[in-house]
Amino acid sequence: MEFTVQQIADLLQGQVQGDGNATVNQLAKIEEGTPGALSFLSNAKYEPFLYTTGATAVIVSKTLQLKAPVAASLILVEDPYSAFSTLLEVYQQAVAAARQGVEEPCFLGENSTIGERHYRGAFSYIGKNCKIGQGVHIYPNAYIGDNVTIGDNTVIYAGVKIYPDTVIGSHCTLNAGCVIGSDGFGFAPQKDGTYKAIPQTGNVVLGDHVRIGANTTVDCATMGSTLIGTGTKIDNLVQVAHNVEIGKHTVVAAQTAFAGSSKVGNYCTIAGQVGVVGHVSIADRTIVGAKSGISKNIKEEGTFVQGAPAFDYKQNLRAMAVFRKLPELQKQVDELREKL
Numbered sequence: 001m002e003f004t005v006q007q008i009a010d011l012l013q014g015q016v017q018g019d020g021n022a023t024v025n026q027l028a029k030i031e032e033g034t035p036g037a038l039s040f041l042s043n044a045k046y047e048p049f050l051y052t053t054g055a056t057a058v059i060v061s062k063t064l065q066l067k068a069p070v071a072a073s074l075i076l077v078e079d080p081y082s083a084f085s086t087l088l089e090v091y092q093q094a095v096a097a098a099r100q101g102v103e104e105p106c107f108l109g110e111n112s113t114i115g116e117r118h119y120r121g122a123f124s125y126i127g128k129n130c131k132i133g134q135g136v137h138i139y140p141n142a143y144i145g146d147n148v149t150i151g152d153n154t155v156i157y158a159g160v161k162i163y164p165d166t167v168i169g170s171h172c173t174l175n176a177g178c179v180i181g182s183d184g185f186g187f188a189p190q191k192d193g194t195y196k197a198i199p200q201t202g203n204v205v206l207g208d209h210v211r212i213g214a215n216t217t218v219d220c221a222t223m224g225s226t227l228i229g230t231g232t233k234i235d236n237l238v239q240v241a242h243n244v245e246i247g248k249h250t251v252v253a254a255q256t257a258f259a260g261s262s263k264v265g266n267y268c269t270i271a272g273q274v275g276v277v278g279h280v281s282i283a284d285r286t287i288v289g290a291k292s293g294i295s296k297n298i299k300e301e302g303t304f305v306q307g308a309p310a311f312d313y314k315q316n317l318r319a320m321a322v323f324r325k326l327p328e329l330q331k332q333v334d335e336l337r338e339k340l
Contacts, residue, residue: 001025001094005057005073008038011090012059012083018073022056027088030058033072042081059083096137096155103140115152133170145181151208163220169208169230177215180204184219184226184242184260198222200242207231207248213238222260229266247284262294265301275308289313 006020028037030046033055040059041050050058050070057073059080077083096119103122108114112126115134126132126144133152138144142160151170156162160174163181174180186198202221207230212218218240220226226240229248239257240246246258247266256274258264264276265284276282276294283298289306298305304313322329 005075008057008059008087009075012075012077012086014059014075014077014083015062016073017076018057018070020073022073024056027091028055030055033058038087039072040080040084042079042084059087097135099137109146121158127164139176157214163204165203165220167203167205167225169206169210171209172206173211175212175214175216175236178212179217180206180212181220182217184222186222186242186260202226202243204228210234213254216240219244235272241278253290287313289316 002023002025004020005022005024006016008024009016009020023036024038025036026038028034028039030039030041030053031049033039033053035054035056037055038057039053039055041047050060051068053072055072057075059075059077061080062076062078099119100117102120106120106122106124108126109128109130111128112130112132114132114136117135118132119137121138121140121142123140124138124142127146127148129146130144130148132150133154135153136150136156138156139158141158142156144162145164147165148162150168151172153170154168154172156174157176159177161179166181181204183200186200187195188198190196200220200222202224204218204220205225206228209231210228211233213234213236215236216234216238218226218228219242221243224243226243227245229246229250231249232246234252235254237254238252241258241260243261244258246264247268249266250264250268250270252270253272255272256270258276259278261279262276263281264270265282265286267285268282269287271288271290273291274288274294280294281297282294283301283303285302286298287304288294288310291308292306292310293308295309305311306313306316
């Protein structure tokens with residue numbers, strides 16, 4: 001596909017500085033740009049490449065002050081990173097729209113319906129009584145159990161497993177190998193030391209524009225629903241246990257685990273390898289640093305915590321600074337003891 005620089009600018013609500021009639025037909029990193037390529041600049045450390053890139057056009061901030069002449073046409077926008085993300089999204093949608101139809105063999109269960117403009121890959125399975133919207137893409141070897149609801153324009157990549165009764169919103173993306181609705185980890189200890197499995201009778205509900213990473217697992221609720229709010233993005237290799245509730249527009253990085261019935265607010269940022277114990281609540285707009293352990297409620301909005309157990313980020317940094325000095329402090333204490 002080929003577009004003029006002006007067409008790209010119109011799409012991004014930006015302004016052209018240079019040749020608006022120049023054409024682009026590919027995307028590239030700014031340091032690897034070649035004629036016909038469109039790049040972007042959002043990180044200041046890559047600015048030197050702006051003056052040497054071979055790209056035909058570069059998306060830059062309106063506030064950028066040029067330090068030298070630039071051969072490429074510039075598209076001036078408020079936020080280059082966000083603008084480029086929008087462009088990638090439009091490109092991805094165009095590619096997806098071109099893939100339609102049904103590959104054989106695949107299976108569609110009794111009383112299940114699927115909207116127009118859909119794609120079903122070979123060996124995909126859809127159970128009974130499912131309601132699947134328009135423009136849904138279901139890639140090969142995906143499994144969708146009975147009574148599942150999926151909204152418009154959702155993408156189910158290869159090898160995804162969706163258990164019965166799951167509800168998935170519109171414009172969601174489930175990446176390869178993720179499992180939605182598997183049994184929660186519920187076992188009742190018995191007097192003889194054994195464990196009895198507690199039936200998990202609930203489901204999982206994902207809001208609109210939710211993204212689930214590859215090989216992430218979201219367990220169904222024991223009763224009721226495990227909830228993932230609209231706009232939330234979950235990375236690869238994350239465990240979301242039964243009856244967990246994650247709010248809207250929260251981001252969760254890889255290898256994080258939420259124990260049963262924990263609740264995470266809206267607009268939170270959870271970094272990698274975080275552990276959250278069961279039945280705790282995390283307030284809106286909380287930031288949790290990597291490798292932290294959340295063992296109690298975080299009640300104040302906008303808190304930044306770090307550590308295991310986690311506490312205030314700045315206090316944690318000061319504590320770590322003192323920790324590094326402990327051998328020296330111990331030596332000083334020993335010397336004082338000898339003098340006394």
